[in-house]
Amino acid sequence: MVLTGAGISKESGLETFRDADGIWSTVRIEDVATPEAFARDPGRVHAFYNARRRGLLDPKIQPNAAHAALARLERAWPGPVLLVTQNIDDLHERAGSSALVHMHGEMLKARCGGCGTIAPWRDDLGVDTVCPACRGAGTLRPDVVWFGETPLEMERIVAALAACALFVSIGTSGNVYPAAGFVEEARYVAGAHTVELNLEPSAGVTAFHEARHGPATVLVPAFVEELLARV
Ligand code: APR
DSSP states (O other): OEEEOTHHHHTTTOOOSSSTTSGGGTSOHHHHSSHHHHHHOHHHHHHHHHHHHHHHHSTTOOOOHHHHHHHHHHHHOSSOOOEEEOOOSSHHHHHTOOSEEETTEEEEEEEETTTOOEEEOOSOOOTTOBOTTTOOBSOEEEEEOOTTSOOTTHHHHHHHHHHOSEEEEESOOSOSTTGGGHHHIIIIISOOEEEEEESSOOTTGGGSSEEEESOHHHHHHHHHHHHHHTO
8 A cells, every 4th residue: 555645746846735845834724724714715715726726737747757656566566556645636647546545635626515516627616616517606615625524535545554565655744644644554453564755754754664765756666666576
């Protein structure tokens, strides 16, 4: 099982959250990434995600060698591989990964609070945007998981954690739960070997058997080649 965070998309040109130049250094979580923020000021929340969605759709933003290496791992590994990402970008699927869980949702989808429909979405969202399914106005929100909400597909994740022999965490600072606790479940419940690949030691680095520190585009392809050389 592989867990990824914002660090894997950094070298593609997307910002991380908690680095010195990260998103949370300029915007407050409680203003843009909670259900309360959306209830209080939906226009502000939409503006935040509209800017990020436009950024993601910039043709300059492309999957990098780390995304590509994980897609290769899925294709070449003899057993099942599940990629769980905290990222709401689509760079893993663009690189070719398909056994993929977006536990924090997806920036390129919108969800209707009225009828529950989830639709692919590439345009800006606004307080007057009409749901394509129920025609309700102002009911759409980005299909992302905000602080205080439950991550998606947790049953599938818990099952994969319980069965995994190798757990690799890539480009995540280890600050946000439940993802930050996956290493302990994999290690102590499943008996998995656990590896961190990150630019610098994460908050949870001591929980891993092994840690390598450097840019994802260097570490991840090398690690995948090492794994595949052993099968
Ligand atoms: N290669 C590898 N790691 C990198 C790189 C890189 N090129 N650049 C940065 N990193 C590392 C940073 O050192 C940091 O430890 O990636 C990590 C990114 O951490 P965060 O910004 O906290 O991102 P993440 O862990 O994905 O955040 C988790 O928090 O705000 C929420 O919902 C949001 O999914 C997100 C969650």
